Amino acid sequence: xxxxxxxxxDAFHELASEKSGSKGPKARLRNCARPMAPGTAVGGCAxxxxxxxxxxxxxxxxxxxxxxxxEGNSWDNRGAASSGPTLWRTSFTTDLxxxxxxxxxxxxxLFKAIREIKDGYAPAAIFVYSTCVTAMxxxxxxxxxxRATDEFALPVVPVNAPGFVGSKNLGNKLAGxxxxxxxxxxxxxxxxxxxxxxxLGEFNLSGEFWQVKPLLDKLxxxxxxxxxxxxxxxxxxxxxRSRAAMTVCSTAFVALARKMQExxxxxxxxxxxxxxxxxxxxxRRIADLLVKKGADPSLLHRTEILVAEEEEKVxxxxxxxxxxxxxxRVLLNTGGVKSWSVVHALMEIGMEIVGTSVKKSTLEDxxxxxxxxxxxxxxxxxxxxxxxxxxxxxxxxxxxxxGGRTQYIALKAKLPWLDINQERHxxxxxxxxxxxxxxxxxxxxxxxxxxxxREPAPWEQALVV
Amino acid sequence: xxxxxxxxxxxxxxxxxxxxxxxAAFAFLGVDGAIPLLHGxxxxxxxxxxxxxxxxxEAIPLQTTAMNEAAIIVGGADRLEEAILSLKxxxxxxxxxxxxxxxxxxxxxxxxxxxxxxKRKRAIELVGTExxxxxxxxxxxxxxxxxxxxxxxxxxxxxxxxxxxxNPRKIAILPGWNLTVADIEHLRETAVSFGLxxxxxxxxxxxxxxxxxxxxxxxxxxxxxLEEIRDLGATMQCIAIGEHMRRPAEALQRxxxxxxxxxxxxxxLENVDRFIRLLAAVSCKQTPLNVRRNRMQLQDAMLDGHFHxxxxxxxxxxxxxxxFQFSDFFTxxxxxxxxxxxxxxxxxxxEMVPAKTVKVGDLSDLESLAATADLIVTHSHGREAAxxxxxxxxxxxxxxxxxxxxxxxxxxxxxxxxxxxxxxxxIIQANHPPNPWPT
Ligand code: SF4
Numbered sequence: 001x002x003x004x005x006x007x008x009x010d011a012f013h014e015l016a017s018e019k020s021g022s023k024g025p026k027a028r029l030r031n032c033a034r035p036m037a038p039g040t041a042v043g044g045c046a047x048x049x050x051x052x053x054x055x056x057x058x059x060x061x062x063x064x065x066x067x068x069x070x071e072g073n074s075w076d077n078r079g080a081a082s083s084g085p086t087l088w089r090t091s092f093t094t095d096l097x098x099x100x101x102x103x104x105x106x107x108x109x110l111f112k113a114i115r116e117i118k119d120g121y122a123p124a125a126i127f128v129y130s131t132c133v134t135a136m137x138x139x140x141x142x143x144x145x146x147r148a149t150d151e152f153a154l155p156v157v158p159v160n161a162p163g164f165v166g167s168k169n170l171g172n173k174l175a176g177x178x179x180x181x182x183x184x185x186x187x188x189x190x191x192x193x194x195x196x197x198x199x200l201g202e203f204n205l206s207g208e209f210w211q212v213k214p215l216l217d218k219l220x221x222x223x224x225x226x227x228x229x230x231x232x233x234x235x236x237x238x239x240x241r242s243r244a245a246m247t248v249c250s251t252a253f254v255a256l257a258r259k260m261q262e263x264x265x266x267x268x269x270x271x272x273x274x275x276x277x278x279x280x281x282x283x284r285r286i287a288d289l290l291v292k293k294g295a296d297p298s299l300l301h302r303t304e305i306l307v308a309e310e311e312e313k314v315x316x317x318x319x320x321x322x323x324x325x326x327x328x329r330v331l332l333n334t335g336g337v338k339s340w341s342v343v344h345a346l347m348e349i350g351m352e353i354v355g356t357s358v359k360k361s362t363l364e365d366x367x368x369x370x371x372x373x374x375x376x377x378x379x380x381x382x383x384x385x386x387x388x389x390x391x392x393x394x395x396x397x398x399x400x401x402x403g404g405r406t407q408y409i410a411l412k413a414k415l416p417w418l419d420i421n422q423e424r425h426x427x428x429x430x431x432x433x434x435x436x437x438x439x440x441x442x443x444x445x446x447x448x449x450x451x452x453x454r455e456p457a458p459w460e461q462a463l464v465v
Numbered sequence: 466x467x468x469x470x471x472x473x474x475x476x477x478x479x480x481x482x483x484x485x486x487x488x489a490a491f492a493f494l495g496v497d498g499a500i501p502l503l504h505g506x507x508x509x510x511x512x513x514x515x516x517x518x519x520x521x522x523e524a525i526p527l528q529t530t531a532m533n534e535a536a537i538i539v540g541g542a543d544r545l546e547e548a549i550l551s552l553k554x555x556x557x558x559x560x561x562x563x564x565x566x567x568x569x570x571x572x573x574x575x576x577x578x579x580x581x582x583x584k585r586k587r588a589i590e591l592v593g594t595e596x597x598x599x600x601x602x603x604x605x606x607x608x609x610x611x612x613x614x615x616x617x618x619x620x621x622x623x624x625x626x627x628x629x630x631x632n633p634r635k636i637a638i639l640p641g642w643n644l645t646v647a648d649i650e651h652l653r654e655t656a657v658s659f660g661l662x663x664x665x666x667x668x669x670x671x672x673x674x675x676x677x678x679x680x681x682x683x684x685x686x687x688x689x690x691l692e693e694i695r696d697l698g699a700t701m702q703c704i705a706i707g708e709h710m711r712r713p714a715e716a717l718q719r720x721x722x723x724x725x726x727x728x729x730x731x732x733x734l735e736n737v738d739r740f741i742r743l744l745a746a747v748s749c750k751q752t753p754l755n756v757r758r759n760r761m762q763l764q765d766a767m768l769d770g771h772f773h774x775x776x777x778x779x780x781x782x783x784x785x786x787x788x789f790q791f792s793d794f795f796t797x798x799x800x801x802x803x804x805x806x807x808x809x810x811x812x813x814x815x816e817m818v819p820a821k822t823v824k825v826g827d828l829s830d831l832e833s834l835a836a837t838a839d840l841i842v843t844h845s846h847g848r849e850a851a852x853x854x855x856x857x858x859x860x861x862x863x864x865x866x867x868x869x870x871x872x873x874x875x876x877x878x879x880x881x882x883x884x885x886x887x888x889x890x891x892i893i894q895a896n897h898p899p900n901p902w903p904t
Contacts, residue, residue, distance in 0.1 A: 038548035046508070070603075075479070077515065092477070095827075097605065098605050113474075164536075164537045165534050409524065
């Protein structure tokens with residue numbers, strides 16, 4: 001496990017060196033890589049994080065080297081969308097049994113599995129994920145992948161992020177490491193252009209990036225690689241020739257962006273496609289970076305025109321929702337990565353934030369949230385279900401926005417709830433997404449079902465009458 | 466008798482299985498005031514939790530010992546102790562059900578020894594909370610075994626062995642994991658209608674039926690009470706449902722002497738008849754009117770439904786006992802099992818499956834065998850294969866995350882069998898409209 005250790009250290013270091021914030025590196029380390037306490041917490045593991053970050057690359061076979069649980073309990077649970085290949089939706093695992101482990105057959109089984117997948121599915125590449133058990137028994141997936149790469153003339157990429165090394169967040173970063181080490185820069189693109197960009201950390205959930213892409217198309221900006229959402233292996237492999245990059249309001253690939261800047265001189269910024277001002281800002285900064293790198297300066301002007309037009313359109317459409325949503329109280333429990341941008345977006349339509357979690361946010365995001373909300377006690381770290389339940393009632397929230405895991409806390413409190421995490425069914429990105437978000441919140445809050453389910457039972461009422 | 470064909474591939478493609486610890490946790494959820502605790506790295510719990518939540522559309526209490534890198538190297542005893550104490554302090558569960566995972570089992574940790582140590586050392590702090598261990602590595606078995614091991618562990622830890630008074634009205638029912646909430650409720654009502662007083666273990670009907678408690682509950686609510694489990698020895702008769710429930714039934718018999726009868730399946734007229742005969746014998750009562758009426762309704766459904774089922778080719782993939790339950794029923798209605806795929810090859814139930822072979826495998830095996838089938842029967846993960854093949858899918862088992870109300874579907878006894886016939890016939894009809902109207 002020594003090489004693994006070294007790599008983790010590196011990723012931790014990267015976490016620690018993230019810009020902004022006045023705290024020392026130690027405090028940051030604590031924030032980002034906080035270990036989970038036994039018996040109090042449930043969160044994804046590093047493997048989970050790595051798979052989440054890479055799996056939406058659609059023409060790749062993702063092979064999980066593990067006993068059953070890692071893949072068997074988790075496949076087919078995410079809503080990223082693909083415009084073409086569907087291979088990424090097929091689940092592959094070595095499904096190690098006791099015999100494989102005891103007899104020391106696991107590496108050989110992995111190699112055979114790679115061969116079977118290559119023969120049966122003709123993937124553009126195979127990503128191999130190590131997990132707790134296979135890392136523990138000392139399987140060297142780097143070596144197996146190397147041998148397979150040579151023998152099959154096919155990129156076979158090791159992803160070293162076994163669950164026990166840390167949280168989902170760390171797994172995201174280790175996934176970035178794997179791309180940097182084995183994928184990005186390995187293929188030269190055919191026709192690099194002056195307006196090529198990378199979007200990093202965009203998952204295209206419910207196809208929401210497709211609401212943004214037309215805006216970029218209108219500006220003549222080409223997305224060379226959107227990683228990982230709806231990406232193809234070749235796009236990722238040639239991403240090093242883009243002129244600029246944007247990381248989408250999450251911690252997932254910031255480290256990757258920074259290293260790509262160092263190595264290939266690709267400037268980047270952290271932005272968001274959530275909310276109206278967020279989207280406009282992102283478009284402006286993309287244009288700005290591209291022009292600085294030599295694109296035609298008229299791009300700036302064209303961007304301003306587009307932004308003005310689009311904003312006018314979207315505000316008009318939102319007017320319909322404002323009277324219905326103004327002053328409504330929202331509790332946000334997003335797991336954190338989107339807190340900042342969603343907070344901002346909701347305030348734009350006049351809603352009141354009565355609390356938001358910043359559990360997985362970067363320090364920078366935390367600061368931004370705090371500044372925007374102007375009140376410290378609205379911001380909380382992770383919370384037990386019971387605390388969250390009481391908070392909802394205490395603060396008289398009209399709705400909770402969160403991921404599926406905490407859905408029932410709101411519903412059991414008979415309160416409206418809207419999914420804004422990976423399992424959601426609506427796309428909230430871009431100008432279009434803002435209208436959709438407002439519409440969904442409106443539908444949730446004003447559903448005529450609420451007064452009905454809150455009615456006391458007939459036998460309880462009988463006492464009052 | 467079916468021949469069991471084992472897996473030859475190295476890559477499992479589109480897994481059929483859910484893991485053994487998940488099965489054990491699932492069983493612990495049927496005990497009142499319980500919290501299942503997965504002993505391993507945190508991700509396993511997070512995945513299992515997400516899957517259970519998606520299936521039940523329900524908040525699920527499930528915890529982890531969150532083994533980190535250091536614990537993986539030095540062993541997890543400390544993490545386990547910390548987890549138990551913290552759970553106890555915060556949520557006061559009546560039972561903590563520990564399920565081991567691959568990470569601790571692959572290290573060959575003596576978790577049983579650790580648990581004994583913790584119980585001894587922390588006896589005072591743990592007053593009022595039972596701690597029960599099921600050894601459930603992921604590299605072995607699947608849901609069914611996990612469930613069976615957890616129930617066995619609960620019985621062995623709690624049922625009082627001392628000889629005591631047997632209550633002639635009391636019976637123990639040990640349902641397999643494949644029975645839904647509705648099935649369990651129906652079982653109880655049926656037993657009660659014979660004047661019997663059943664103890665059902667585990668009883669997911671109270672815990673996972675979607676009822677809404679007034680306050681936030683950090684543990685399960687509803688389910689088998691610990692007192693009832695301790696007193697299992699006072700029952701007259703134990704009824705185990707599914708081959709995988711033989712192990713807990715035997716444990717109960719060994720400990721308390723309560724005899725057991727095993728029903729492989731309670732779906733299908735003949736199986737139900739046998740069950741009803743047993744209830745009548747144990748209770749010394751005539752079969753109540755409502756049960757008689759249910760039987761007549763089933764007969765009628767069989768007469769109406771058999772046209773749609775006769776000769777139909779069915780490809781089915783499931784855990785062994787459920788595989789038997791449905792394939793036995795389909796063939797009893799004149800259909801043919803064209804392909805049978807299962808998760809693990811050790812269950813005795815597999816030999817009884819009315820198919821030439823049963824393949825231990827995954828959903829890609831099912832897909833390659835199901836191309837000419839009229840119907841695919843498996844859980845929600847089968848939807849992609851079904852779509853690709855253009856064969857309709859009947860969802861059974863776990864996980865079922867793209868259909869509402871799976872827990873409230875009845876699949877056993879006369880009424881459940883009737884409902885399954887309707888389901889089956891409706892899916893077939895929707896896809897092969899019978900005799901188009903002459904134009
Ligand atoms: S914690 Fe380890 S064993 Fe569990 S799912 Fe994650 S990688 Fe797999």
